[in-house]
Amino acid sequence: MGSVIIGFFRFWYAFIVGDDWTVAAGVIAALAMTSLLVHRSVAAWWLMPIAVGVLLFTSLRRAAKDAY
Amino acid sequence: MHSVLLVLATFLACGVEMVEALTIVLAVGVTRGWRSTLVGVAAATVSLAMIVALLGSALTRIPIDDLRLVVGALLLMFGLEWLRKAILRASGYTPLHDEEAAFSRQLTAAQDAGTVVRAGLDWYAFTLSFKGVLLEGLEVAFIVVTFGSAPGGLPLAIFGAAAAVALVGGAGLLLQRPLSEVPENTMKYTVGLLLTSFGTFWGAEGAGVNWPGGDGAILAILAFLIILSLALASLLQQQRQRASTATAPARIGGELRWDPS
Numbered sequence: 354m355g356s357v358i359i360g361f362f363r364f365w366y367a368f369i370v371g372d373d374w375t376v377a378a379g380v381i382a383a384l385a386m387t388s389l390l391v392h393r394s395v396a397a398w399w400l401m402p403i404a405v406g407v408l409l410f411t412s413l414r415r416a417a418k419d420a421y
Numbered sequence: 422m423h424s425v426l427l428v429l430a431t432f433l434a435c436g437v438e439m440v441e442a443l444t445i446v447l448a449v450g451v452t453r454g455w456r457s458t459l460v461g462v463a464a465a466t467v468s469l470a471m472i473v474a475l476l477g478s479a480l481t482r483i484p485i486d487d488l489r490l491v492v493g494a495l496l497l498m499f500g501l502e503w504l505r506k507a508i509l510r511a512s513g514y515t516p517l518h519d520e521e522a523a524f525s526r527q528l529t530a531a532q533d534a535g536t537v538v539r540a541g542l543d544w545y546a547f548t549l550s551f552k553g554v555l556l557e558g559l560e561v562a563f564i565v566v567t568f569g570s571a572p573g574g575l576p577l578a579i580f581g582a583a584a585a586v587a588l589v590g591g592a593g594l595l596l597q598r599p600l601s602e603v604p605e606n607t608m609k610y611t612v613g614l615l616l617t618s619f620g621t622f623w624g625a626e627g628a629g630v631n632w633p634g635g636d637g638a639i640l641a642i643l644a645f646l647i648i649l650s651l652a653l654a655s656l657l658q659q660q661r662q663r664a665s666t667a668t669a670p671a672r673i674g675g676e677l678r679w680d681p682s
Binding site for chain 1: 493497498514559621645653660
């Protein structure tokens with residue numbers, strides 16, 4: 354029973370988070386930061402595209418490094 | 422424009438996953454017979470339709486701003502994963518998906534597996550085709566549901582996915598072999614770009630952002646991501662070539678030596 358539950362959570366973790374957990378964590382952090390800035394009346398539309406670019410770049414760099 | 426991109430994203434996402442599911446179904450059907458295989462496909466399709474209906478109705482209960490935040494975050498996670506894998510494949514760090522090789526592997530496994538009959542079905546054929554279609558289709562179901570949460574989005578998302586099912590399923594029935602000529606990585610790359618663009622737009626909107634240019638900002642985000650991803654793919658390709666040259670064995674004096682440079 355325990356292994357079924359572990360398997361269930363592992364499946365959903367792999368399905369939603371994927372190969373690089375830092376990307377998922379970065380997405381949540383960037384959205385939280387955007388919300389925080391907007392609530393302080395900052396026009397923070399630029400933050401998400403930059404965050405997406407940085408997350409993609411760092412994740413790819415790490416994957417390329419691990420390949421060699 | 423928004424609607425066209427939405428249909429394109431679900432069409433391509435469903436199409437590419439259908440190609441992979443078709444490889445499994447064909448290999449099982451050819452070796453184990455079609456009855457149990459098609460019952461498995463039908464059971465998985467009904468399960469996916471139920472997931473879409475249940476999740477779709479659950480999402481309508483969430484307030485619109487919270488919904489955009491959740492949907493945006495999910496689309497970003499899925500989109501960045503698709504984009505990341507497509508760039509790694511394009512730059513040669515990860516091998517391209519080979520449908521012919523996958524078909525051969527599935528064919529051998531299906532031939533070697535024993536026969537267990539349950540509920541009048543060849544259990545191996547049923548479970549393999551069920552799991553194949555369900556797992557490949559699950560991400561598409563999530564994409565359809567998340568896109569469907571946009572006003573008027575559900576019929577468009579279902580239309581895109583249904584068109585892909587009809588096209589790939591029809592081609593599979595006609596050709597009776599895996600669709601290895603389909604440019605899977607280009608399709609995955611395009612899906613990654615679209616999911617990430619919509620995810621960035623909706624996620625930021627859910628966090629309270631007012632985009633300059635309104636809905637037109639999606640096109641600007643898409644253009645930014647195309648330039649960025651092409652630059653990253655090119656950079657990784659050059660880096661890989663440099664690394665391969667540096668570690669390639671050089672033939673010196675009839676022996677294979679590792680070039681110290």
